[in-house]
Amino acid sequence: MAEDAILGYLASHEEIPDSGKFASQHGLQQNDVVNVIKSLHGFRYIDAQDIKRESWMLTDEGKKYAAEGSPEVQLFLAVPPEGFIAKDELQKKLDPSVFKIGCSQAGKNKWVDMGKQVSRKVQHVEDKVKDLLVRIQDGQTIDKDDINSLKARKLIVAQTWKGYSVRKGPNYASKRKKVATDLTRENLQRGDWKELEFKEYNFNAKGPLADAGHLHPLLKVKQQLKNIFLQMGFEEMPTNNFVESSFWNFDALFQPQQHPARDSHDTFFLEAPSTTRQLPEDYVELVKRVHESGGYGSRGYMYDWKREEANKNLLRTHTTAVSTRMLYALAKQPFAPKRYFSIDRVFRNESVDRTHLAEFHQIEGLVCDRGLTLGDLIGVLNDFFSRLGMSKLRFKPAYNPYTEPSMEIFSYHEGLKKWVEIGNSGMFRPEMLLPMGFPEDVRVIAWGLSLERPTMILYGIDNIRDLFGHKVDLSLIKRNPICRLGID
Ligand code: PHE
Numbered sequence: 001m002a003e004d005a006i007l008g009y010l011a012s013h014e015e016i017p018d019s020g021k022f023a024s025q026h027g028l029q030q031n032d033v034v035n036v037i038k039s040l041h042g043f044r045y046i047d048a049q050d051i052k053r054e055s056w057m058l059t060d061e062g063k064k065y066a067a068e069g070s071p072e073v074q075l076f077l078a079v080p081p082e083g084f085i086a087k088d089e090l091q092k093k094l095d096p097s098v099f100k101i102g103c104s105q106a107g108k109n110k111w112v113d114m115g116k117q118v119s120r121k122v123q124h125v126e127d128k129v130k131d132l133l134v135r136i137q138d139g140q141t142i143d144k145d146d147i148n149s150l151k152a153r154k155l156i157v158a159q160t161w162k163g164y165s166v167r168k169g170p171n172y173a174s175k176r177k178k179v180a181t182d183l184t185r186e187n188l189q190r191g192d193w194k195e196l197e198f199k200e201y202n203f204n205a206k207g208p209l210a211d212a213g214h215l216h217p218l219l220k221v222k223q224q225l226k227n228i229f230l231q232m233g234f235e236e237m238p239t240n241n242f243v244e245s246s247f248w249n250f251d252a253l254f255q256p257q258q259h260p261a262r263d264s265h266d267t268f269f270l271e272a273p274s275t276t277r278q279l280p281e282d283y284v285e286l287v288k289r290v291h292e293s294g295g296y297g298s299r300g301y302m303y304d305w306k307r308e309e310a311n312k313n314l315l316r317t318h319t320t321a322v323s324t325r326m327l328y329a330l331a332k333q334p335f336a337p338k339r340y341f342s343i344d345r346v347f348r349n350e351s352v353d354r355t356h357l358a359e360f361h362q363i364e365g366l367v368c369d370r371g372l373t374l375g376d377l378i379g380v381l382n383d384f385f386s387r388l389g390m391s392k393l394r395f396k397p398a399y400n401p402y403t404e405p406s407m408e409i410f411s412y413h414e415g416l417k418k419w420v421e422i423g424n425s426g427m428f429r430p431e432m433l434l435p436m437g438f439p440e441d442v443r444v445i446a447w448g449l450s451l452e453r454p455t456m457i458l459y460g461i462d463n464i465r466d467l468f469g470h471k472v473d474l475s476l477i478k479r480n481p482i483c484r485l486g487i488d
Contacts, residue, residue: 037166062133133156249321251309341364352465362450366445427443
């Protein structure tokens with residue numbers, strides 16, 4: 001509407017001298033007119049010059065007098081027609097500020113005599129102040145002297161009004177032409193591209209930001225942990241197999257076949273391929289024997305060990321399956337001490353809640369050497385966890401089928417002000433190591449923990465579903481701070 005009005009007016013007039021007046025004459029909103037002027041100017045339909053106008057606006061006090069009359073007139077009218085009144089009587093009739101200002105102005109105007117008695121000196125007065133204020137409100141211009149006196153009484157203030165004067169521009173037309181921003185297939189087919197006017201390129205416009213890859217918090221924490229292990233002289237184990245056989249996941253770890261963890265309520269078994277194709281037969285034989293009847297000073301579990309059970313494929317429930325394969329390979333070589341670690345995904349058939357998913361990442365470390373003791377395990381754990389910023393540790397005896405002794409690891413959480421469980425550890429049993437072929441005095445100390453737990457603590461996330469899985473907010477992936485683990 002404003003656009004038609006402006007372009008239409010310029011068709012028959014040289015100039016719109018004042019956009020403000022133009023708006024009020026044509027019943028348009030000031031804002032609309034200004035926006036249209038800016039846009040038409042951008043496309044050079046019009047030329048626009050800034051203009052400024054000084055105008056006067058009533059203060060709150062001025063607005064009050066414009067409505068109710070000036071205090072001096074209010075005071076004059078409060079003096080009764082007989083012509084006099086006691087000053088304190090008069091004061092009671094008026095608002096305190098009206099009384100105060102009224103007294104001084106009416107006195108100055110010589111309308112009244114002020115004493116104990118206030119008496120009229122004239123019969124009739126005119127409210128010039130109110131009239132002037134009303135005229136300013138109506139946008140009329142008034143005398144310089146009157147302006148000065150109203151300004152001195154703080155009844156009006158100056159305001160600068162900004163607007164435009166407008167003339168035809170080089171691209172003037174009485175109606176804006178739609179410019180095309182794209183050359184489409186339809187334009188080419190119809191041939192109307194010949195008539196189309198195209199929008200000019202803006203070579204200064206910034207292009208959209210190119211999207212790049214982003215690191216998930218789990219990856220950042222994982223990288224820091226890797227660095228810590230590497231600094232401690234550990235080598236990374238290859239963990240690139242989520243599918244594992246029950247043999248490597250359980251049997252080789254001296255975990256009996258009737259152990260509840262081997263139930264399908266706890267473990268995801270594969271339907272296809274449901275069994276492994278290949279196991280090292282000699283070693284399988286030794287594992288079977290140690291389960292059934294022991295050896296190496298052990299009584300074993302004394303049950304009928306079944307090959308079919310060991311053949312079953314599953315999604316590995318812990319990365320200790322990988323550690324087992326690595327130790328088996330190591331035992332085949334002439335003995336050399338080793339430090340191994342891994343950080344990768346494991347799967348458990350668990351019900352999902354705030355802190356559990358059916359898959360998570362396990363961090364695992366192990367040291368293999370002659371004559372290691374529980375003291376070495378405690379020492380390594382203290383070293384490792386203090387590099388993660390957890391230097392107060394406590395250990396609690398625990399049970400794992402494949403370690404003896406076993407210890408749960410607790411760390412004092414300064415924020416929660418309590419001891420929280422952070423991992424599990426132990427010394428691998430001789431029933432596991434000796435069938436592999438290690439010399440008798442070789443010991444393996446090992447520990448494991450989840451990657452999710454420290455990540456949630458470091459990133460202040462209290463629901464695991466906000467960290468991992470389909471409910472994760474993508475903006476968390478795009479914007480998350482660096483991991484400060486191991487950075488001092
Ligand atoms: N595999 C154990 C777990 O699943 C962790 C662990 C690793 C415990 C090594 C002892 C030694 O929790």
